[in-house]
Amino acid sequence: MDDLQSLPLHDLHVDLGAKMVPFAGYEMPVQYAAGVMKEHLHTRAAAGLFDVSHMGQVILRGTDVAQAFEALVPVDVMGLGEGRQRYGFFTNDDGGILDDLMFANRGDHLFVVINAACKAADLAHMRANLTGVEIEEITDRALLALQGPKAEAVLATLAPEVADMRFMDVRTVALCGAECWVSRSGYTGEDGYEISVPEDAAETLARALLDHEDTLPIGLGARDSLRLEAGLCLYGHDIDTTTSPVEAGLQWAIQKVRRTGGAREGGFPGADRILRELTEGASRKRVGLAPQGRAPMREGVPLFAADDSADQIGTITSGAFGPTVQAPVSMGYVPIDMAAPGTIISAELRGKRAPVEIAPLPFTPANFKR
């Protein structure tokens, strides 16, 4: 992957004044002229359009595809109704997380969206382990996200029926004459939609959405600060093969039917550890962290029990200044006995110790249309 790949909307981004950077092997817009701060605040106030076409889109077909998929994820796939989407993750035999993903029941197939950086490994993992399932990587579609409290009003100008969708509904919708696969979901903590669009219609659709006075294009920079304030994990940072779903606080995504005593208990990689941790708890936990000063504390900053204690208890996995919170916000792992909100611990930044408070997640309230 020496050569950067450019995505269907590359020229549009350049046209819109984007600063393009390499990301997971693709040339991506990190910000536009407005800048990260304004883009972030605009998304929380109105509507932001994100190009996330670097993410992997995969269709799984087969008579027992839901059952087969359950062998790779600790999530209820068979019980997911048609036209509904769910969050999940591939686990490994140690109970670590290989990637997190969204999957939708689209009637005769599952539609799965995976992280760009994990795409090749995920496809290999599925090809090796999903027997009797046809695996099709979709490479002729762009993926857009329209996020924010005005997202519904903006998208409804092109297709009024999207207003009827609830959080995590998926539908096929004609947008600008193209067959789009739309879900009511996102990665910002705001209401909104994710739209898989044929690549030859992507620019027309993007321009139509941007034509609305409430919409601004938003880059990866603001995407990161939005998801961080929303308490959402970034794969490779907050979760990876060394973190289990229970440590990561993702047990809400493991439905009862896959847990101990459930009808389809276990049967996924790492089940021993994950089921045990669901019952007994894990020894550490991902928490929100509110640095008490003004300095942002980013990934890699070491955490200590107190200002005068020498033993490192954890590490910050994501951190930035939160434009909506108007303060620095971070996430990281701490021992379970220090994970209660309100606990004050210590972080070492540029050789100096500074207090950090364990904060409830999310930092900003979720604003979904349930």
Added chain:
Amino acid sequence: MKFTEEHEWLRPEGDEIVVGITEHAAEQLGDIVFVELPEVGTEVSKDDECVVIESVKAASDILAPLDGEITEVNEALVNDPGKVNEDPMGDAWFFKIKPSEPEQMDDYMTEKEYQDMIS
């Protein structure tokens, strides 16, 4: 006024030098969200890290451009770091330094040389 390769501007004011970052640097850094200033009275050597600024993207250091003593810092930036984006060449200066080797100023670029460097 003189300019450094590190995108600082240096403006003589009496026997002190006022130090800030250029418009170009502020634009490249993006929205500034945090500024940590040195203490007044600190003796610094050329290239010592003396200011930390953090933008929405990353942390960067501002190096002391000269040997000398920090005589004043712009406290207003601590509570309003965004000023650095709004007026980097004016109100948003970082500190004043009283140089012990004023001739170190001669090593730095003129405005024209700086503009040529960034263009």
